[in-house]
Amino acid sequence: MSLTTEKKASIFTEFAGRAENTGSIEGQIALLTERIGQISKHLQENKKDFSTHRGLMQLVGKRKSLLIYLQRHNLQGYRALIEKLGLRK
Template identity: 75%
Template sequence: MSYLTKEKVSEIFANYGGKATNTGSIEGQIALLTERINGISAHLQQNKKDFGTHRGLMKLVGQRKRLLTYLSKHNLQGYRALIEKLGLRK
């Protein structure tokens, strides 16, 4: 399982949060969670019986869902743009 390096995290926040130091932006946090979810999903494809990691994945998915709900209530255009950019909710 690969971990996110500082450079990768900075790149994610720069692309989605405006700038690399804006780690509090909702869009950047959602993008970071999506990156982590994709990595863990790939790990679980190989290790189907890793139930501890599966539980962690479900927690991350729930956290991302809460952040997306918050974003949709406060900034609907930003929400629509983000899910289009990340490829969520097909």
């Protein structure tokens, strides 16, 4: 269920530029998006797993706050990231 180190490194390489750049906002948002997708898939199979649902809501809130920060400080980067991740239509 958790992400492997290779998967995390590839996410940060793709979105942050380098695998070592784990503090970049774009990389963190991409990592949260990947985890949200995995947890959503788990919850489709396990509908009564309420503690995982709570954790999912916390991750969604964290991603939302990071997206708001990115939007305020780097609008072009924000638009490119949501386009690349397919978050909004």
